[in-house]
Amino acid sequence: DPKIIQKPKYLVAVTGSEKILICEQYLGHNAMYWYRQSAKKPLEFMFSYSYQKLMDNQTASSRFQPQSSKKNHLDLQITALKPDDSATYFCASSQNPDSSQNTLYFGAGTRLSVL
Amino acid sequence: AQSVTQPDARVTVSEGASLQLRCKYSYSGTPYLFWYVQYPRQGLQLLLKYYSGDPVVQGVNGFEAEFIKSNSSFHLRKASVHWSDSAVYFCAVRGGSNNRIFFGDGTQLVVKP
Numbered sequence: 001d002p003k004i005i006q007k008p009k010y011l012v013a014v015t016g017s018e019k020i021l022i023c024e025q026y027l028g029h030n031a032m033y034w035y036r037q038s039a040k041k042p043l044e045f046m047f048s049y050s051y052q053k054l055m056d057n058q059t060a061s062s063r064f065q066p067q068s069s070k071k072n073h074l075d076l077q078i079t080a081l082k083p084d085d086s087a088t089y090f091c092a093s094s095q096n097p098d099s100s101q102n103t104l105y106f107g108a109g110t111r112l113s114v115l
Numbered sequence: 116a117q118s119v120t121q122p123d124a125r126v127t128v129s130e131g132a133s134l135q136l137r138c139k140y141s142y143s144g145t146p147y148l149f150w151y152v153q154y155p156r157q158g159l160q161l162l163l164k165y166y167s168g169d170p171v172v173q174g175v176n177g178f179e180a181e182f183i184k185s186n187s188s189f190h191l192r193k194a195s196v197h198w199s200d201s202a203v204y205f206c207a208v209r210g211g212s213n214n215r216i217f218f219g220d221g222t223q224l225v226v227k228p
Contacts, residue, residue, distance in 0.1 A: 004158070043159075043205060043218040056215055090158055097214065103149070104216055106158035 003027045004107035006091050011112045013081050020067075021076040021110045023091030031055070031097035032074035033104065034066060038087035046089075049074050050097035081114045088112070117142045117208050121219035129227050130198050136191040136222045138180075138206030148189045149207040149216070150180055159205060165189065176200070201226045 007022040025032060034046040048056040052068040063085075065077045078085060088109040094102040118141045128134055140146055147166050151159040163174025170182040180191045189206060203223050209216040 042220045045215055045217070048215070058215075092158075102214075103161055103164060104159075106151075106160070108156075108158045 002108065004091060004093060004105060006089075006107040006110050008110060009108065011110055013112065013114050015081060015083060015114060017081050018077065018079045019081065019112070021078070021089050021091075021112070023074050023076070023107060025072050025074075025091070025093040025105075025107075027093055027095075027105060028072075029093035029095050029105070030071070031094045031102070032068070032072075033092040033094075034074065034076050035090040035092060035106075036087045037090060037109070043090075046076075047074075048097065055097060078112075083114045086112055086114045117146075117210055117215075117217045119206050119208050119217050119219035121204075121206055121222050123222050124220070125223040125225065127225045127227060128196055131195050134191075134193040134196045134200075134224070136204050136206075136224065138189045138191065138219060139187050140189060140206070140208040141187065142208055142210050144210050146189075147209040148180075148182060149209070150174065150178070150189075150191050151205045151207060151218075153203045153205065153221070155202075162191070162204075196224075196226050198226045198228055200224060 004025045031050045033048045036044045046059045047066045063079045067075045088111045090109045091107040092104045120139045149164045150162040153159045165172045165182045203221045205221045206219040
């Protein structure tokens with residue numbers, strides 16, 4: 001059974017709309033992340049959260065907003081969607097955000113297409 | 116700043132042949148190094164990791180990697196590849212104040228029957 005659940009698997013949106021990508025992890029981890037994978041940049045770090053607090057943010061645009069309602073949830077809200085936002089968005093988690101030794105575990109991704 | 120270079124975007128080998136996927140990293144401190152594999156339409160899965168000790172680390176499915184500090188390299192190897200090994204392989208380094216993990220651009224491995 002998948003331990004990191006991302007919903008939906010596929011998402012089609014129109015330019016200018018808003019979407020929320022869902023991520024839940026059942027590994028008991030304390031840190032969660034979002035990565036983006038597109039043809040232009042194969043795997044790009046976006047955000048990291050630790051104990052529901054923002055730890056690191058590499059995304060320049062404020063259109064991307066992570067939301068953590070519970071420790072094991074980290075959703076990604078994207079507003080004013082653009083075609084360039086088309087990519088696969090991966091959620092990941094790790095046990096202890098303070099340790100370099102921690103391994104990232106990935107979900108299967110949400111493939112977003114913006115028309 | 117940390118960075119990872121995978122110089123080969125695509126590698127094609129015949130089934131049963133040996134394999135080496137190259138990875139070079141840049142990091143001034145003690146690197147924590149990883150290899151991940153991504154099968155089509157799936158998330159990344161950990162193959163192996165290196166923190167310290169024996170520079171040759173064993174991973175799943177017969178993969179291994181060798182950390183060579185003098186060369187800043189962490190190449191992935193397998194003695195005999197199988198068609199099911201066809202996938203994209205990512206090398207990664209973790210470190211720095213935020214413990215962020217940096218991925219290389221990936222190497223697409225194609226195993227010919």
